[in-house]
Amino acid sequence: MLHARTPLSITKRLAAVTTGLALLAGMTACSGDGKIPAAAGASGGGLTVAKAKQKGTLNIAIGNEPPYTKIAGDGSVTGAEPDVVRAVAKRMGIKNVKGTVTPYDSMIPGLKAGRWDTVAAGLFMKQSRCSQVIYTSPVIVSTESFAVPTGNPKKLATIADVTKNPKLKVAVLKGGFEEGILDGVKLAGGQKVVVSDAQTGVEALKSNRADAFLLPTLSLTDLKKTSGGFDVTKAISDAPVTGSGAAFATTDKAFANAYNAELEKFKKTSEFDSIMSKWGFDADAARKATVTELCKSKG
Incomplete structure (x- = not known):
């Protein structure tokens, strides 16, 4: 949640x-x-x-x-x-x-x-x-997912996928749990894109400033209903239980x-x-x- x-x-x-x-x-x-x-x-x-x-x-x-x-x-x-x-x-x-x-x-x-x-x-x-x-x-207990462009062209499914490709950029909310997830792994400079709110995260994804937007699964599912134009991945297996x-x-x-x-x-x-x-x-x-x-x- x-x-x-x-x-x-x-x-x-x-x-x-x-x-x-x-x-x-x-x-x-x-x-x-x-x-x-x-x-x-x-x-x-x-x-x-x-x-x-x-x-x-x-x-x-x-x-x-x-x-x-x-x-x-x-x-x-x-x-x-x-x-x-x-x-x-x-x-x-x-x-x-x-x-x-x-x-x-x-x-x-x-x-x-x-x-x-x-x-x-x-x-x-x-x-x-x-x-x-x-x-x-x-x-509440929740899971994490990625918002990705329709069809998930980069085939993102795990946090490990992000660490393996230094060119991938992932948007996260400033101060959010998801920013902590990215801070806990080894990323190249510029891979983390910090946004102020969920709508800005979607805009970053749609404008290609980010390849994915990391957020709780249910939050992204709701956001897709109102904003559309992206897919939500399955729950990320290597993200911590939240x-x-x-x-x-x-x-x-x-x-x-x-x-x-x-x-x-x-x-x-x-x-x-x-x-x-x-x-x-x-x-x-x-x-x-x-x-x-x-x-x-x-x-």
Whole structure:
């Protein structure tokens, strides 16, 4: 971790509107870390269940990348991860969930700075991230694929295919899990093409600035429905198993533990199965996966 993907220009406008709404709602979490100023009204001292109930809203960072997260036409937040957060929050007595669209490489710094209470964006677990935040148990488990020109003329199927041919260029999202995959292998200079969002990745592919676009399989499948003009390969066999849950600041351990306990109960319900099925994910895969396993991914 499909629905219509928002074009780049619209995404930027929605991001600005959503950010404004989130700030007006009054975001709280831990104090700033010196890299990003703490949000106005940030409570400090760590998020607690009591504080969250009193506030009545859980603010989440999202990427607007279906099926993981999505901004609906009316501005509401949905997608696999936000839908699970909303259900768990409700069980905890927290009525509302509001989202802020942000780049992946800004999600953890923003969490530390108190700009949102949690990240629920398909922020895949890996060593560098797991050392900075508290992840809940897995909510989604995913695979990776390449978007390639129709017919896959370069016959790309694996990461090894990329390392063997120094002329191949692969687009990845800045700060995304996939950039970490490429950073973990030996590539020639210029093989990695960093893009700001999914639509830009497709444009790089179509304009021949990249031979492939590396992204989760379901994300590419959804993107193909709206953008077209490319094929999606089968799941890449030598890419690591990926998965995510909600991520909390280390100062919010008490809240994270309470949330995770409620999440574990929720994962045993048919409602969890329904949410996963709606967005194309396997509920049993999420139940079987562990944080320890997924956090072993390098990067």
